[in-house]
Amino acid sequence: MTTTVALGTDLKVSNLGECRFDSPLAKYIGGRRTNEHYVDEDDRVLFDDTISLVRERAVPVDRLPSFEPGGPRRQVFFAPGTARVGVVTCGGLCPGLNDVIRGLVLELCTHYGVGEVTGFRYGYAGLVPGNGHRVTRLTPDKVDKINEQGGTILGTSRGAQDPEVMADTLVEHGIDILFVIGGDGSMRGAAGIAQVLTRRGLPIGVIGIPKTIDNDIPYIGQSFGFQTSFTVAAQSIQAARVEAQSAIGGVGLVRVMGRHSGFIACYAALANHDADFVLIPEVPFALDGDGGFLACLRRRVTDRGSAVVVVAEGAGQELLTSSGSDASGNAALADVGVFMKERITSDFEAAGQPLTLKYIDPGYAIRSVPAQASDSVYCVRLAQAAVHAAMAGRTDMVVGRRHNRFIHVPISLAVSMRNRVAPDGDLWLSILESTAQPFEMR
Structure with missing residues (x-):
């Protein structure tokens, strides 16, 4: 926006x-x-x-x-x-x-x-x-x-x-x-x-x-605080890359903060070019189908031997069920990191493709x-x-x-609106250039 x-x-x-x-x-x-x-x-x-x-x-x-x-x-x-x-x-x-x-x-x-x-x-x-x-x-x-x-x-x-x-x-x-x-x-x-x-x-x-x-x-x-936060998050992404490249069918999955805005995910991913996919709230994606995320991920692992996925906490919420709110009145989000871990695991298993998945959630370490x-x-x-x-x-x-x-x-x-990553802006374009992920995953 x-x-x-x-x-x-x-x-x-x-x-x-x-x-x-x-x-x-x-x-x-x-x-x-x-x-x-x-x-x-x-x-x-x-x-x-x-x-x-x-x-x-x-x-x-x-x-x-x-x-x-x-x-x-x-x-x-x-x-x-x-x-x-x-x-x-x-x-x-x-x-x-x-x-x-x-x-x-x-x-x-x-x-x-x-x-x-x-x-x-x-x-x-x-x-x-x-x-x-x-x-x-x-x-x-x-x-x-x-x-x-x-x-x-x-x-x-x-x-x-x-x-x-x-x-x-x-x-x-x-x-x-x-x-x-x-x-x-x-x-x-x-x-x-x-x-x-x-x-x-x-x-x-x-x-x-x-x-x-x-x-x-x-x-x-x-x-x-934003620059420090994405710097700490980038360290987790780098660790995920090391883990993924060291294993057969290695996938590193990193969940970072970002309820409605994917800035941490984007900047952390750009900091070291270690991410193959970046999923943020502003850019919807499908999981299933030949053009969906899961198929794209399997192809990337097949082609390169490993892959790193960075997902913001508010990404893909339309695929999950959440309810309630916190003390500040914010809607409670379902845990997209655990959800993606389970879906990736079941998808690779169904396809008969080897997978070694390492899930990293830096969570509150980013804030503290x-x-x-x-x-x-x-x-x-x-x-x-x-x-x-x-x-x-x-x-x-x-x-x-x-x-x-x-x-x-x-x-x-x-407080009149929320600053968000613009899907047609230069930041998201940099992500597409850096990761080479598909323009759309549908």
């Missing part, structure tokens, strides 16, 4: 009020103007990035869809040294959570005079007093070196909480800014809190830093590792952008990067 916006779509970010205080970072940006490396705060970042897309809009330049740029402002809404800040991490684990927490605390304390940050424990549950989770105080010393460990020092949980109660908690703790680190469900929760605060007329900012290893949040480029260097850099830059936005009085928004420029995106837009 391509991430397009209709002309007239509201890309404006909400503000708490006028910025009246000089920013401590004003000296860093004094005299700078937009260039290929920097965007001035009064400029905008265009949504479209090609001449043809811009021409199709058929409107003057000042009416083209555009985002507010991220980065420090010359003036801020909160007086430096006075803001009281809270941080919460929500949803599943993801590489880089501690990097973001550390980045927020260091930026706030080093440049904006914040003495300490209030950490709310175990996700939104920590914003509900009745759950009994005590807050923790975050200081530069407390967050030193936490980027070297996986997970989140604040803990996390899934599931929605009453936004009215969470807003009460922010008021009780005297919080001026809340940073929410989480996925699309967490961002919806953040929007709910922001709406309550706005309705009450309270000048409390809510800023989202979107994370999901599935990379399924639109308009923000890549979400943090520390961020690698490239992700760590992205995390700290997102954290800095989030702090700059918050101190300038922005609210009900997330930070991200588009066309390699940091931008502010209204939460309503960030």
Whole structure:
């Protein structure tokens, strides 16, 4: 699915009020103007990035869809040294959570005079007093070196909480800014809190830093943790190739995360060219028949002696039966990895073809590792952008990067759809080129 916006779509970010205080970072940006490396705060970042897309809009330049740029402002809404800040991490684990927490605390304390940050424990549950989770105080010393460990020092949980109660908690703790680190469900929760605060007329900012290893949040480029996740997944694919090539009729089957979007499967497969087939939610396939996946797999093993199959957890769900939902309201998926293992085994047996199948599921190992260097850099830059936005009085928004420029995106837009691999896009074309799998398996 391509991430397009209709002309007239509201890309404006909400503000708490006028910025009246000089920013401590004003000296860093004094005299700078937009260039290929920097965007001035009064400029905008265009949504479209090609001449043809811009021409199709058929409107003057000042009416083209555009985002507010991220980065420090010359003036801020909160007086430096006075803001009281809270941080919460929500949803599943993801590489880089501690990097973001550390980045927020260091930026706030080093440049904006914040003495300490209030950490709310175990996700939104920590914003509900009745759950009994005590807050923790975050200081530069407390967050030193936490980027070297996986997970989140604040803990996390899934599931929605009453936004009215969470807003009460922010008021009780005297919080001026809340940073929410989480996925699309967490961002919806953040929007709910922001709406309550706005309705009450309270000048409390809510800023989202979107994370999901599935990379399924639109308009923000890549979400943090994704690069580390597909790197870890690629190691499992490499192991599957070694196993498959060492056996008679060897097949390595690797199941990776990706409920609705196959980005991890695609990037991990491209990382080392070890995959012969990549199955993702966005591209349906048939199992049976001469053109189906099973027949294609048997032919590949016959021709090359072995094969590696990478399947995203949400692939082929139309072939299975699932029911129920998790604490976040997501539909429970049937286990496509085990299903494919059983179907491949029975198909080879029925065809009288030798098979040695090794099934690898890296599962939660993908989520729990520390961020690698490239992700760590992205995390700290997102954290800095989030702090700059918050101190300038922005609210009900997330930070991200588009066309390699940091931008502010209204939460309503960030949760309006799901970023998915486009079957007619260049990423899927690269998969077809790399694996030489059939264009269609029907």
